[in-house]
Amino acid sequence: MNYERECDVAREAGEVAAQILLSHYRDGTTVWEKKKDDPVTQADLDADAAIRQILSAALPEDAILSEETADSPERLKNRRVWIVDPMDGTREFSNGVPEFCTSIALVDDGEPVVAVIANPAAATVVWAVRCGGAFRNGERVRVNEVRELDRARVIASRSEIKRGQFDRHRSWFASLTPVGSIAWKLACVASGDADLNVSFAPKNEWDVCAGDLLVREAGGTYEDFSGGTRRYNQPDPLIESNMVAGCPSLVRVFCAREAREAAS
Numbered sequence: 001m002n003y004e005r006e007c008d009v010a011r012e013a014g015e016v017a018a019q020i021l022l023s024h025y026r027d028g029t030t031v032w033e034k035k036k037d038d039p040v041t042q043a044d045l046d047a048d049a050a051i052r053q054i055l056s057a058a059l060p061e062d063a064i065l066s067e068e069t070a071d072s073p074e075r076l077k078n079r080r081v082w083i084v085d086p087m088d089g090t091r092e093f094s095n096g097v098p099e100f101c102t103s104i105a106l107v108d109d110g111e112p113v114v115a116v117i118a119n120p121a122a123a124t125v126v127w128a129v130r131c132g133g134a135f136r137n138g139e140r141v142r143v144n145e146v147r148e149l150d151r152a153r154v155i156a157s158r159s160e161i162k163r164g165q166f167d168r169h170r171s172w173f174a175s176l177t178p179v180g181s182i183a184w185k186l187a188c189v190a191s192g193d194a195d196l197n198v199s200f201a202p203k204n205e206w207d208v209c210a211g212d213l214l215v216r217e218a219g220g221t222y223e224d225f226s227g228g229t230r231r232y233n234q235p236d237p238l239i240e241s242n243m244v245a246g247c248p249s250l251v252r253v254f255c256a257r258e259a260r261e262a263a264s
Contacts, residue, residue, distance in 0.1 A: 003106065006059065006114045007129045010082075010104045013054040014116040014125060017047035017102040021087055022120035025100075040090060044068050047086035047102060055082050062106070065237065067206045073235070081107045081233045085206040089181030092158075098122060099180035101187065105210035110231040115210035115217075117187040126187040128217035136191045143220035146195040147249045149257065155179040155194040157201060165200045172257065186211025189245050190218035196246035196254065205230070205237040211245070221248045225255050 024043035048068040055064060059082075063075035066084040075081050082104065087093060089100030098121030106114035113130040126141070128134040134141050146152050149172045156166060158178035170176055177194070179185050185197045186208060209232050212222045223229050224241035244251050 001108075001113075003108075003114050003129050006106050007116070007127060009055065009058040010106065010114050010116040011125065011127055013051045014102050014104050014118040014127075016050050016054060017086055017104075018118035018120035018125070020047045020050055021093070021100065021102065025093060025096075025098075025121060040068070041087070041094060043093065044087045044090060048084070051084055051086055051102070051104065055084075065206065065233065067204065071237075075233065076235060079109050083107055083112075083206050083209040083232060083237075085183060085204075088183040088207055092180035097180055099184055101181055101184045103183035103206065103210040105213060105232075107209065107232040110233060112209050112213035112216075112232060115213035117183050117210050117214065119184055119187070124187075126191060126214055128190075128214050130213065130217070132217065134190050134214050134217040136187075141191045141218050143189060143215065143218045143247045144192045144195045145247055145249075147247065147253065149173060149250070149253055152195040152246075152250060152254075153177070154196045154198060155185050155188060156198055157182070157185075160199065160201055166198075168261070169198070172254075182207045183211045186215055186222065186245055189220065190214035192218075196244065196250055198242075198244045198254065200242050203239045203243065205232050205234070205239065208239065208243070215245045220246055221251055223251065225258055227255065 063078035063081040085103040093100040101119040104116045105112045116127045118125045126136045153175045154173045161178050188194050215222045222245040
C-alpha cells in the first residue's frame with residue numbers, strides 16, 4: 001500500500017506543531033507537572049491540538065493515541081492508529097536545551113508505516129515511509145556501518161547517565177554523549193549523527209514509534225536486548241524492555257557483550 005498522502009499529512013502536522021514549539025521556546029511558556037518528574041507545558045498542549053486537528057480533518061477514520069490526550073480503548077478496534085508525542089524532550093525544552101521534537105507515526109496493523117520527527121530548534125525534519133527510505137531535510141540518510149563497539153559513538157539519556165546506568169559501559173565505546181528526547185536520539189541514529197542509542201529506562205509507544213521506523217528505513221534496527229521488536233498499538237503503551245538502535249551488526253555485538261557480562 002502507498003502511504004505518500006499520509007506522509008504529506010504527517011509532515012504538515014509535524015511542521016505546524018514544530019513552529020508552535022519554537023514560538024513557545026523563544027518566548028517562554030507555562031510549565032507544570034502532570035505527576036512527579038513528568039513536566040508538561042502549554043506548548044505541548046497547543047502542539048497536540050494542532051496535530052489532532054490536521055490529522056482528523058485529513059484522515060477522519062484513523063484513531064489517534066497521543067501522550068497529551070486521554071487514551072481510549074476504541075483505538076484498539078482500529079487497524080490504523082496515529083501515535084503522537086507533540087513534544088518529546090519537555091524537560092530539555094523547559095531548560096533551554098535544543099534537544100526536543102515533535103514525533104508523529106502512523107501504525108497499520110501494529111507496524112509503523114509513516115514517521116515524522118521535527119526538531120524546530122535544529123531546523124530539522126526527518127521522515128520515512130515504509131519501504132521508501134528515510135530522509136532528513138530532503139536528503140536520503142542511512143545509519144552508520146560501524147561494527148566495533150570501541151569505535152561506536154553512543155548517545156544516551158542524560159538522566160540515565162546521571163543515574164549511573166552506563167557506568168560499566170563507558171569503556172566499551174569510543175564516546176558516550178548525553179542527548180535529550182528519545183525520539184530525537186533515534187532520529188540522530190537514523191541520520192548517521194551517532195552510531196548507537198542504548199536505553200535502560202521504560203518508554204512509551206509515542207516516544208519511540210516514529211523513531212523506530214526512521215531507524216529501520218535508514219538500514220538499522222530498533223530492538224530489545226533479546227532481539228525482539230515492538231508491535232505497536234498495544235492496550236498498554238508502556239515499553240519496559242531495555243532497547244538499542246543502530247546498525248544491525250553493531251546492535252548484535254552490543255547485545256552479545258551485554259548478555260555475556262550479565263551472565264558472569
